Amino acid sequence: MELNQILTTKEVAAILRCSTHQVGYLRKYGLLVGTRFGKYWLFEKEEIYDFIRRSKGKDYANFRDMTPEAAREKYGVDKQ
Numbered sequence: 001m002e003l004n005q006i007l008t009t010k011e012v013a014a015i016l017r018c019s020t021h022q023v024g025y026l027r028k029y030g031l032l033v034g035t036r037f038g039k040y041w042l043f044e045k046e047e048i049y050d051f052i053r054r055s056k057g058k059d060y061a062n063f064r065d066m067t068p069e070a071a072r073e074k075y076g077v078d079k080q
Contacts, residue, residue: 004045005044005045005046006042006043006044006045007042007043007044007045007048008040008041008042008043009023009024009034009040009041009043012032012043012048015048015052016048016052023041024041025063025064026051026060026063027041028068029063029064029068029071029072030068030071030072030077031051031060031063031071031072031075031077032047032048032051033047034047054075054076054077055075058075060075063075
């Protein structure tokens with residue numbers, strides 16, 4: 001894995017055009033997979049693009065109103 005394939009939360013937010021807080025919620029709910037390194041979360045670029053491909057036609061606007069388990073079930077994500 002090359003270093004340019006690793007993204008910070010801020011870079012993921014720019015790709016997804018959302019806030020860094022939203023990226024944190026997506027990670028917390030298991031919809032994005034990241035790795036904690038010190039106080040930072042790092043994400044694989046390919047994982048972000050896989051998330052975008054899996055998300056076609058899905059509305060994530062209210063996923064925070066659900067429990068993490070319900071969100072993973074609704075959006076078809078295997079438990080990590």
